[in-house]
Amino acid sequence: MMLSIKNIHANIDGKEILKGINLDIKAGEVHAIMGPNGSGKSTLASVLAGREEYEVTEGTVTFLDQNLLDLSIEDRARAGLxxxxxxxxxxxxxxxxxxxxxxxxxxxxxxxxxxxxxLAFLKIMKEKMALVEIDQSLLSRSINEGFSGGEKKRNEIFQMAMLEPKLAILDETDSGLDIDALRIVANGINQLRNQNRAILLITHYQRLLDYIQPDFVHVLYNGRIVKSGSKALALELEEKGYDFITEETDL
Amino acid sequence: MTNIAYFKDQFEDIAEPDSAIREITKTAFDTFNQLGLPTYKLEEWKYTNISSLFDKNYQFSKDNFQDKLSPSDLQALNLAGEEEAHALYFINGRFAAGLSKINATENELVVLPLQEAAKGPYQKIIAEHLGSSSKYLKDGLHALNTAFIQDGVFIYLPKGKQLALPLYLHHINHADTENVLSQPRSLVYLAENTNLQLIETYTTLGSMESFSNEVMEIVLQENAYLAYYKLQNDGPNAAQVSSTQIHQLGKSYVQTLTIALNGGVIRNNLNLILEAEGNETHLYGLSLLKGNSHVDHHTLVDNKRPNCFSNQLYKGIADDTATGVFSGRIIVQRDAQKTNAYQSSKNIILSDRATINAKPQLEILADDVKCSHGCTVGQLDEEAMFYLRARGIPLKEAESLLLRGFAADILDQIKLKPLRKHIEQLILAHLAST
Structure with missing residues (x-):
């Protein structure tokens, strides 16, 4: 197992956002987490990456046989997250x-x-630049300064390509992208998909999943995963909206 | 305050009755006697306590140590890219003419001991400009420097001379046996159509206390260009009050850049007097303070004529128990219509016990001007820290990257590439050491 999340509870400013998340991800798998605004999607990403304002009050996360929550932000990254x-x-x-x-x-x-x-760095950089169609001139500028929304997201995927992570968590990578930018970004991600790497897509909308086919789809609502399924679940959500889940759950 | 009595004693000893500048020194000594040393009760010295430093019994150096410094000693002070340049040395505040390294003819660059210049063909210039800063810097320390002008330097660029190589001015204090008070004095004159890049550095040798009370006066005539860099990277035993007054008499261009990395108590007074229409001035400052350093930048831009442009950007970082001060005053005189004067001070505090005081002051007497000022004091951007660390960059290195990023737009202003590289390396090492 690459990542194993067991019963994670997390607070910010004393307010509980994650209320018991369980999720297992194996190498090579692509998981999508969907859910309405405020359901805790970004909190989950933040907790995994180690953002310090979140307090994990319960549960464990194992990443490549290590206790992820014990690692510093930078060690998580260096370990492949x-x-x-x-x-x-x-x-x-x-x-x-x-x-x-x-x-x-x-x-x-x-x-x-x-x-x-x-020289070696430059060579690798050139290769990866082609992947997300990012321009050299952009990379010689200050980090993200004055970049358009699309350029920022491409820069994220470019960094992913350079760092070759074991597990990539893509937090709303599709947000703010027009259709052309979305296609470029998704194409980059697809090329980075392989059997040794896992990807966790966090998204509000189905449309990203038209380009990146997930193996599993989970619906996060009110701090819990309330439904898991295949790609078909995403289509169902698209058709019926989140209401059908929330109504089901609230009952 | 035993030092005061000592100064009175010394004045009689040191003063040469036949000196060409006797009148100036005599008047200044009277002023010093009246004013004494500035205390924090004075508004201009509120944040910087100088007078208490004088309890340390500083001595004027009787020796200028000129013979004790070998060429290799001097070479050790070289900055990157300096090998070809012109270099002058002040030792214990006294201009050591014998050590000067000038790669230009007298037609291109004149460097003379001040006393000598005051007797010769430059007599008129010196009579007119030496001591002109006392009109703006009315404090006892400034008067003390003037009272004891001994071995100062006169630097003169004749009409039309564009000095291609920069001129380095190294201040060395020999404080190995006693506490040293040095009082460097210089007058720099840029005639019409000239170009000078001037770099000042400060080094204290030995572990006794040193105090440098420096005054530099610079005059620019029509179409002169000055780039003036001051690098303060001395030991914690080195205190310094450095006053530079720049008179832009003709329409001219000035860029100044003051970088304070290490030192004890540092006070910089930088006055720009814009006397001609259309003057342009850029003032940059960067302080990277840690330990118990104290750096106080005082600037004054006095706009006297119309259509002048000035821009000030000072950035400060304070860690540990360090204190940074920025006090910037802009005066726009009644005649100075269409003035554009901008000022900005941006600061980052890295520790709970560090302090930044920022005090902008605008005095506008004209009615058609564009002026702005702004000060910010904040902490390192936490979101940016998280971003860097989330890419595997360790905490310390992420901090260093952000701080260097913060300083970058100041360092970009250093037009001399080897100097910029040199300072970037100093900053990198400075941020890495704790």
Whole structure:
């Protein structure tokens, strides 16, 4: 098992958002978590990535045989967990290329490998750039500064390609994208799909799943996974809206 | 305050009755006697306590140590890219003419001991400009420097000379046997159509206390260009009050950049007097303070004529128990219509015990001007920290990246590439050490 979430409860500012989540993900699988606004989707992503304002009050998360919750934010990343941000942060004065190079080399250090020299890094970068159709000029700019919404999301997937995570959590990667940008981003993600890597897609809408076919779909509502199924569940949600789930659950 | 009595004693000893600048020094000494050392009770010195430092019994150095420094000692002070440049040395506040390294003819660059220049063909310039900053800097320390002008330097760029190589001014304090008070003094004159890149550094050798009370006066005539970089990276035993007054007499361009990394108590007074229509001035500052450092940037931009442009951007980072001060004053005189004057101070505090004081002041007497000022004091962006760490970058390194990012737009202003690289490396090491 790559990731095993057992009965996770999490609070922010004393308010319980996650109320007992259970989820197992194996290598090679793509899981989609869907749910209405405020159901706890992004909280789940944040808890897994280690965002410090969330307090886990109960439950365990095992990631590649390690207790994930014991690891620092950076160690989670270096162990192979990647979070594509819903709102990628703009960081003035720090060049995107230098940042990604630092991140790649931190990961290599963690794995006991030598850092990449400038040439080797450049070569890998060129390869991965093609994957998400991202331009060199964008990468020489400060991190996400003045990037359009689509450029920010492509930059996230580009970083995923560079860091080659074991588990990628994509938090609302489709939000704010027009149809062309969505196609490019989804295409990049599909190329990064392989049998050693797991992907957790977090999305409000079905439309991302038209491009990326998940193996499993889970519906998160009020801090719990209330329904799990195949791709067909996403289509059912699209057709009937979240109401049919919420009504069922609230009964 | 035993030091005051000592100064009075010394004044009689040191003063040369036949000095060409005797009148100036005499008047300044009287002013010093009246004012004494500035205390925090004065509004301008509210945040920086200088007078208590003088309990340390600083001594004027009798020796200028010129012979004790080997070429390799001097070379050790070189900054990256300096090998080819011009270099002047002040040792214990006294200009050491014998150590000067000038790669230009006298037609291109004149460097003379101040006393000597005051007697020769530059007499008129010196009479007119030496001490002109006392009109703006009315405090005892400034007067003390003027009273004891001994071995100052006069730097002169003749008409039309564009000095291609930068000029480095290194201040060295030899504080290995006693507490040293140094009082460097310089007058820099840029005639019409000239170009100068000036870099000042400060180094204290030895572990006794040193105090540098510096005054520099710079005059720019029509179409002169000055880039002026000050790098303060001295030991915690080194206190410093550094006053620079720049008179833009003709329509000219000035860029200043003050970088404070290490030191004890530092106070910088930087005055820009815009005397001609259409003057342009850019003032940048960066403080990266930790330990118990205290850096106080005081700026003044006095707009006297119409159509002048000035922009100030000062950034500060304070960690541990460090204190940063930015006090920026802009005056727009009645005649200075169409002035554009901007000022911004941005600060990050990294520790609960660090302090930043920011105090912008605008005095506008003209009615058709564009002026703005703004100050921010905040912490490292937590969201940005999380973003970097979520990519595997460790906490310390993420902090360093963000702080370097914060400083980047200031460092981008350093036009001399090797100097910029040098300072970037210093900052990297500075942020990495605890």
């Amino acid at each position: 990647f979070l594509a941000f819903q709102y990628p942060v703009e960081i003035p004065g720090v060049s995107t290329t230098n940042f990604i190079k630092a991140a790649v080399n931190e990961k290599r250090k963690y794995q006991g490998k030598e850092p990449l020299d400038a």
